[in-house]
Amino acid sequence: MLIRLRGGHVVDPVNGVDGVADIYFEDGRIVAPPPGREPDEDHDVSGHIVMAGAIDIHSHIAGGNVNSARLLLPEMHRSIRARLAGTPLSTAKWSTFETGRLYAQMGFTTVVEPAVAPHHALHAHLELGDVPIIDKGALTVLGNDDFLLGALREGESETAIADYVAQTVEATGTLGLKCINPGGADAFKQNMRAFGLDEIVPFYGVTSRQIFKSLQKATQTVGIPHPLHLHMNNLGIAGNIETALATIDAAEGLPMHLAHVQFYAYGVDGKNAFSSAAPALAAKINANKNITVDVGAVMFGDTVTISSDVLRQFNSLSGAIPKKGVIFDGDANGGGVVPYAYRISNYYNAIQWAAGLELFLLIDDPLQVFFTTDHPNGGPFTTYPELFALLMSAELRARWMERLPADVLEMTTLPSINREYSLYEIALMSRAGPARLYGFADRGRLDAGSIADIAVYKQQTDKAGMFRNAAYVFKDGELVVRDGSVTRYTKGKTLRVRPGYDRAIEKRLDAYYDQLYGLSRSIFDVPEAALAGRSRYAEVACRK
Amino acid sequence: MVETSVEAMSNATLDGKSISSEDAYEQAAKILQAANFPLVAGLGADVAGAQAAILLAERLRGAFDHLASRDSLTDLEVVRSAGIFVTTPNEARVRADLALLVGSGLTGYWPAIFERLALDKETVHGGKTKRRVIWVGPKRGEAKIEGVEVETIPATEAELPGVLAALRARVGGRPTALSAAATKKLDAAAEALKSARFGVAVWAAAGLDSLMVEMLQGMITELNGTTRFTGVPIGGRSGATGVLQTSAWMTGFPPRTGFGRGYPEHDAWRFEARRLVESGEADAALWISAYDGEPPPWEDADIPVVTLGPPGAATKRGLFIAVGKPGENYDAVEFAQETSSMVLRRAKAPAELPTVAEAIAAISARFSEDLPC
Structure with missing residues (x-):
């Protein structure tokens, strides 16, 4: 069936398009206007903005730690309304089903869960399989695992580590590799309470720097399109700007993605010894084109922090709101779940909010910086529309700033920044950039051959309202959202890479599991049969 | 003797008498659809079985509980x-x-x-x-x-x-x-x-x-x-932890959750299976105990009960449909105590029995059309 979206304002930065045009699609793909054929279905979208479906590059939507958070905080997600027909559990708050519905309503069609522990990969995939409509992907976490740390201690070859990385990514069915406080989770098991870039993991004799550099290199070697996704040391600590700057230097010009950098943009100025260091971090990112970042912006409200940085989460426990949490020492990273409330009246929280916006506004190239609130760590993904609006209006920011504690404005440059994002830049940051970051050749763009994931927003002055409720969303060419409501479920795919490697590593790993755990390594497999048709994989090509 | 063993092996019984699977699914669908507030309980099942059971409870606007909820x-x-x-x-x-x-x-x-x-x-x-x-x-x-x-x-x-x-x-x-x-x-x-x-x-x-x-x-x-x-x-018996995890991502809550208002509400007292049956609040029940056929905890149920259990666990009263044992008779995902993670257990003794999810799908396929999806 040929469908046409007629007369909309198309914003498609990959193809340099920013103007009124018609979009045609058929059988799930965008097609060139077919000469001599009338569309079977025609939608008049004049007065609307047409973009590719948005891509969220980092959002904690599935897996054991997220599920622990659900169980920890029943009071946070009481449901309040019944669902529409054909969308089971879509109003069950914080359920996987609701997650798919809410993303779709905002015009997001692909979301990456960034923290899958290898031994819990099947669990994560089961949850992703129960997220309707959108396509999903994930990142595998290494960097606190005994096999890697042991290999580094023994000075093993880069080839062996590359094979291990490729094998683990393939076995866990993800899009690449994430490293979370490299060595820090293991150090915490050995009773260290802080862990910096050049501190040594006891027993292994390797530093954080060595760990992530080896993984960064391996990721490049095996051709995984997404560069190493790094959650740095010292998250959330005053003065940690130094860690961030030193980490960027440590990348030595090779591609690397730094996660939720707002949480690393802190100086020690002012009477509270806590200030925004976002300008220095932004300048460093502007000068290092090999680096991409997502912001992890803070938005005010009640939330919960979910992180595989167990050391950091343990240290956060004393400030939990409400006062409870889960600390899980996993086989490698594990995880910590600590509820928190960001308050506009709280000096520290207000600095965090401002630092996030400064980063968005001071990083010049929208292809280097991505939308995230590190859902739910800085705030839930449902705050994205407000965040889009804040980036698009200096006047709106000024109104918010009036409500901050007065001394905050002395510790951030936000009041002096006049930049306003255009829709084109928003599309760069939320569509074109993320596709490039993950090596998606046919997403985040609207030219012929691309997947017909399309978001249509009614133009209005209230930008948050515009992005909160898409007028139409098509997923693989099927209409799934109309006037901000999900009308039906479709089944999304799970995107993965399959990097090549020397299969000899499998034998070695088999022996390692037998010896260490007295268990067959296959117990941790994620066979497609286990997903029972709930998840379908789609492959993203690796670089040759 | 031959008769007895055939009856024991029968895949479905009604009040202890063998009936065809087709009739059993048909009856089960009637019983559950006719109820005002059906209970899906026991839930001794693998992840796929739990997913099917929870979706069934939601569709019917009933409640669900696991037999080892007390421990979870x-x-x-x-x-x-x-x-x-x-x-x-x-x-x-x-x-x-x-x-x-x-x-x-x-x-x-x-x-x-x-x-x-x-x-x-x-x-x-x-x-x-x-x-x-x-x-x-x-x-x-x-x-x-x-x-x-x-x-x-x-x-x-x-x-x-x-x-x-x-x-x-x-x-x-x-x-x-x-x-x-x-x-x-x-x-x-x-x-x-x-x-x-x-x-x-x-x-x-x-x-x-x-x-x-x-x-x-x-x-x-x-x-x-x-x-x-x-x-x-x-963790608790009969797949308790796996069902707890599944319930959490599907509904946000652990078992002992009801859908009477069309969205999940969790209350460990209100939606406890035994209380719902003995108080008369539930007017039909689907009891699932695929691992070992553990019987329900309630005394003298006065309501129609559909039981899914292993072949040997056929009930004297009510409707019984035999299902395979997860991970034994069919490949099943469950929570493994030894790894503290979800794993796929390959069947050691494959059998010609439906999985819990298949039995529920067969029942759901027989609901009349006036039950919305």
Whole structure:
């Protein structure tokens, strides 16, 4: 069936398009206007903005730690309304089903869960399989695992580590590799309470720097399109700007993605010894084109922090709101779940909010910086529309700033920044950039051959309202959202890479599991049969 | 004799008499669809079975509960009121230099416990060390682990809460009302806990109550002030932990959740299976116990009950449909105690029996069209 979206304002930065045009699609793909054929279905979208479906590059939507958070905080997600027909559990708050519905309503069609522990990969995939409509992907976490740390201690070859990385990514069915406080989770098991870039993991004799550099290199070697996704040391600590700057230097010009950098943009100025260091971090990112970042912006409200940085989460426990949490020492990273409330009246929280916006506004190239609130760590993904609006209006920011504690404005440059994002830049940051970051050749763009994931927003002055409720969303060419409501479920795919490697590593790993755990390594497999048709994989090509 | 065995092997019975699967599914659909507030209970099932059962309860606007919810909720009450420290049995195996075993009957709740924890072997991660093992409140003669010198702190079931409280007090340097001799013994144990490098407490919620688990976790929190200490919980029977996890991602809540208003509401009292049946609030039930055919907990159900269980578990009254045993008769995903993660168990003895999910799908396929999706 040929469908046409007629007369909309198309914003498609990959193809340099920013103007009124018609979009045609058929059988799930965008097609060139077919000469001599009338569309079977025609939608008049004049007065609307047409973009590719948005891509969220980092959002904690599935897996054991997220599920622990659900169980920890029943009071946070009481449901309040019944669902529409054909969308089971879509109003069950914080359920996987609701997650798919809410993303779709905002015009997001692909979301990456960034923290899958290898031994819990099947669990994560089961949850992703129960997220309707959108396509999903994930990142595998290494960097606190005994096999890697042991290999580094023994000075093993880069080839062996590359094979291990490729094998683990393939076995866990993800899009690449994430490293979370490299060595820090293991150090915490050995009773260290802080862990910096050049501190040594006891027993292994390797530093954080060595760990992530080896993984960064391996990721490049095996051709995984997404560069190493790094959650740095010292998250959330005053003065940690130094860690961030030193980490960027440590990348030595090779591609690397730094996660939720707002949480690393802190100086020690002012009477509270806590200030925004976002300008220095932004300048460093502007000068290092090999680096991409997502912001992890803070938005005010009640939330919960979910992180595989167990050391950091343990240290956060004393400030939990409400006062409870889960600390899980996993086989490698594990995880910590600590509820928190960001308050506009709280000096520290207000600095965090401002630092996030400064980063968005001071990083010049929208292809280097991505939308995230590190859902739910800085705030839930449902705050994205407000965040889009804040980036698009200096006047709106000024109104918010009036409500901050007065001394905050002395510790951030936000009041002096006049930049306003255009829709084109928003599309760069939320569509074109993320596709490039993950090596998606046919997403985040609207030219012929691309997947017909399309978001249509009614133009209005209230930008948050515009992005909160898409007028139409098509997923693989099927209409799934109309006037901000999900009308039906479709089944999304799970995107993965399959990097090549020397299969000899499998034998070695088999022996390692037998010896260490007295268990067959296959117990941790994620066979497609286990997903029972709930998840379908789609492959993203690796670089040759 | 031949007749009896055919009947025992029958895939479906009504009031003990063999009926065709087709009739059974048809009847089950009628019973469940006609109910005002149907209960999906037992839920002794693999993940796919639980997914199907929860979606069924939601579609019918009924409620669901698991047969071992009491045990899951014992730990969960502590999680949601105070929080929890946990690790995996494998991490305990490779790293824990001290194991504090709490309560009696641990090998009953988890037969492979000591094979997995390997307390007789030295630790591997963080350096090689011999383990120290302290068992609080074992039954007489129970505290024996091959190759391990087990120190015991005696306590009867009734004494266990008080002994745990006293141990926690001594860890924190607080006074207790115990005799000098008893205090001395506890002090030695407290000192051992404090000097552990990476200690683990191992308990089964089935043998404790929430206040005891909270006492234990409170002690673990205090121990983490100076060293590392965490816990290894032993989960409930019949797939309880896997169903709990599935329920959490699907609805946000654990079992004992109802959909009467069209969205999930969790209430551990209101949606308890036995209470719903005995009070008459539920007017039909689907009882699922695919692992071992455990019978329902309620007395004299006056309501129509559809049972899904292994072939040998056919009920004398009501409708029974045989299903395979998850991970035994069919490949099934479940929560593995030994890895503390979801795993695929391959069938060891494949059988021509429907899976729980297939049986529910067959029932759902026979609902009349006036039941919306």
